[in-house]
Amino acid sequence: MTKYHHQVKMLVAVDCIIFGFDGKNMKILLVQRALQPEIGNWSLMGGFVQAAENTEQAAVRVLQKLTGITNIYLEELAVFSNPERDPVERTLSVAYFSLIDINKYEKQITNDFHAEWFPLQKYPRLIFDHTEMVKKAKGKLRYKAAFHPLLFELLPEKFTLPQLQSLYEEIFDVEMDKRNFSRKILSMDFLIKLTEKEKENSKKGAYYYKLDKKKYKANFHSVLKIIPNPDTLYA
Amino acid sequence: MTKYHHQVKMLVAVDCIIFGFDGKNMKILLVQRALQPEIGNWSLMGGFVQAAENTEQAAVRVLQKLTGITNIYLEELAVFSNPERDPVERTLSVAYFSLIDINKYEKQITNDFHAEWFPLQKYPRLIFDHTEMVKKAKGKLRYKAAFHPLLFELLPEKFTLPQLQSLYEEIFDVEMDKRNFSRKILSMDFLIKLTEKEKENSKKGAYYYKLDKKKYKANFHSVLKIIPNPDTLYA
DNA sequence: TTTTTTAATTGTCAATTTTACACTTAACTT
DNA sequence: AAGTTAAGTGTAAAATTGACAATTAAAAAA
Numbered sequence: 464m465t466k467y468h469h470q471v472k473m474l475v476a477v478d479c480i481i482f483g484f485d486g487k488n489m490k491i492l493l494v495q496r497a498l499q500p501e502i503g504n505w506s507l508m509g510g511f512v513q514a515a516e517n518t519e520q521a522a523v524r525v526l527q528k529l530t531g532i533t534n535i536y537l538e539e540l541a542v543f544s545n546p547e548r549d550p551v552e553r554t555l556s557v558a559y560f561s562l563i564d565i566n567k568y569e570k571q572i573t574n575d576f577h578a579e580w581f582p583l584q585k586y587p588r589l590i591f592d593h594t595e596m597v598k599k600a601k602g603k604l605r606y607k608a609a610f611h612p613l614l615f616e617l618l619p620e621k622f623t624l625p626q627l628q629s630l631y632e633e634i635f636d637v638e639m640d641k642r643n644f645s646r647k648i649l650s651m652d653f654l655i656k657l658t659e660k661e662k663e664n665s666k667k668g669a670y671y672y673k674l675d676k677k678k679y680k681a682n683f684h685s686v687l688k689i690i691p692n693p694d695t696l697y698a
Numbered sequence: 699m700t701k702y703h704h705q706v707k708m709l710v711a712v713d714c715i716i717f718g719f720d721g722k723n724m725k726i727l728l729v730q731r732a733l734q735p736e737i738g739n740w741s742l743m744g745g746f747v748q749a750a751e752n753t754e755q756a757a758v759r760v761l762q763k764l765t766g767i768t769n770i771y772l773e774e775l776a777v778f779s780n781p782e783r784d785p786v787e788r789t790l791s792v793a794y795f796s797l798i799d800i801n802k803y804e805k806q807i808t809n810d811f812h813a814e815w816f817p818l819q820k821y822p823r824l825i826f827d828h829t830e831m832v833k834k835a836k837g838k839l840r841y842k843a844a845f846h847p848l849l850f851e852l853l854p855e856k857f858t859l860p861q862l863q864s865l866y867e868e869i870f871d872v873e874m875d876k877r878n879f880s881r882k883i884l885s886m887d888f889l890i891k892l893t894e895k896e897k898e899n900s901k902k903g904a905y906y907y908k909l910d911k912k913k914y915k916a917n918f919h920s921v922l923k924i925i926p927n928p929d930t931l932y933a
Numbered sequence: 934t935t936t937t938t939t940a941a942t943t944g945t946c947a948a949t950t951t952t953a954c955a956c957t958t959a960a961c962t963t
Numbered sequence: 964a965a966g967t968t969a970a971g972t973g974t975a976a977a978a979t980t981g982a983c984a985a986t987t988a989a990a991a992a993a
Contacts, residue, residue: 465734465786466786466787467709467733467746467786467787467789470709470746471709471710471746471747471748471749472707472708472709473707473708473709473710473747474702474705474706474707474708475706475708475710475779475790498702499700511702511705511706512706512708512779513706514706514781514788515781516781517779517780517781518777518779518790519779539776539777541774542753542774542777542792544710544747544752544753544754544792545752546749546750546751546752551700551701551702552701552702553749554702555710555753555790557777557779609921686844686923688923
């Protein structure tokens with residue numbers, strides 16, 4: 464069959480913005496680039512798309528290789544395709560944003576990549592257009608989290624309402640009333656209260672909750688106004 | 699500088715899902731493919747990304763060539779990258795969805811492309827994975843239009859509230875109360891009531907409105923619950 | 934053992950938003 | 964002049980949201 468002639472061919476890469484939450488601050492996982500140019504500089508974790516895979520499969524592969532985690536929450540963010548974005552060769556990159564439970568991250572696996580968690584508030588200069596990717600991912604995370612319960616992906620299996628609230632407060636940079644917060648969250652009706660308590664952070668201890676996975680998945684797309692005035696969010 | 703070796707290079711295309719509204723029904727603009735394979739079959743309008751442009755610029759160019767319109771509402775939808783999606787050569791496609799005022803569309807320009815508007819409810823088999831693209835675009839349109847005032851992009855400069863309401867009812871397949879609808883829409887505070895009336899559809903005539911462009915752009919990202927129960931929406 | 938300290942838990946009322954619902958009006962047609 | 968058609972408009976009940984503070988559990992200190 465005739466090929467398409469005289470058209471530009473490009474390398475296609477994926478880059479992953481990996482968010483984590485350490486209980487206090489939002490983090491992103493960065494790696495030190497292993498190849499020229501910009502070798503040794505901080506970068507998003509990425510890789511080239513191979514012959515037998517699509518971009519999402521490539522992102523899953525790359526994430527698994529870096530973090531040791533399968534079943535990562537993963538969402539396509541955007542395509543970055545400026546002709547000059549990679550000085551070596553024309554390379555289109557599909558950026559994915561992913562949320563992981565920072566505790567599941569296995570450091571030993573990643574030593575190969577010189578990976579490190581940085582505060583989302585303060586991270587180093589990144590190669591190419593990766594800073595732009597991070598900014599866009601941050602915007603999308605805020606937007607989506609304002610309506611959909613995806614932040615659970617950042618927490619361990621068992622978590623407390625105060626922990627969850629801290630996460631929302633960190634991401635949206637607001638203080639929330641805990642009575643209203645718990646009412647709103649519990650009205651979603653997919654949290655299961657456990658009998659066990661978390662005792663690290665208070666004398667009284669806070670009850671652990673876990674997700675009712677079935678209900679969580681079933682209602683994931685339902686729209687809940689978790690954050691009061693989301694006017695200033697990215698769309 | 700050393701090149702990246704042994705990596706797959708691909709063609710990169712853009713495909714545009716072009717939505718229009720004829721006052722009654724949602725339409726998509728399709729073209730008859732001009733090259734092999736699948737020559738003559740219905741397809742989204744698309745084209746290959748050129749050396750000096752990024753994917754968005756390619757989409758703008760393609761849309762301009764087909765419709766004669768510049769300044770089209772355009773949004774990245776998703777990447778389609780299955781290895782076998784184009785049988786000729788590995789081709790990644792970035793799908794964009796675009797909203798146009800169907801009246802601005804200049805048919806003569808497009809005769810070259812054998813373009814035709816089809817009802818979104820009933821359109822022909824499309825090449826490759828284009829049907830999947832349309833479905834995804836439809837989902838995203840519904841999702842976004844439930845919160846943001848983007849449907850104005852489908853209407854002419856002057857439009858009436860009943861026309862606008864018909865559009866919402868068509869897209870969400872619901873009937874809405876006109877009192878509640880106009881209250882909600884006018885509370886957005888970026889419609890300007892004109893003195894002129896539209897008299898085609900009723901004896902009394904309906905007042906035309908136009909957008910206050912400044913306020914419209916300023917508040918575009920603000921979140922307004924236009925549709926009651928958007929639970930069943932795609933996210 | 935008692936008191937103190939700390940953070941978790943829980944409820945109510947006011948304000949706002951949303952929903953349900955029906956009559957009047959303008960202008961053309963008969 | 965009467966009839967027809969769709970546009971335009973208001974109000975009350977219900978649901979949701981936002982503001983606000985006292986009580987409780989459990990460890991630590993006295």
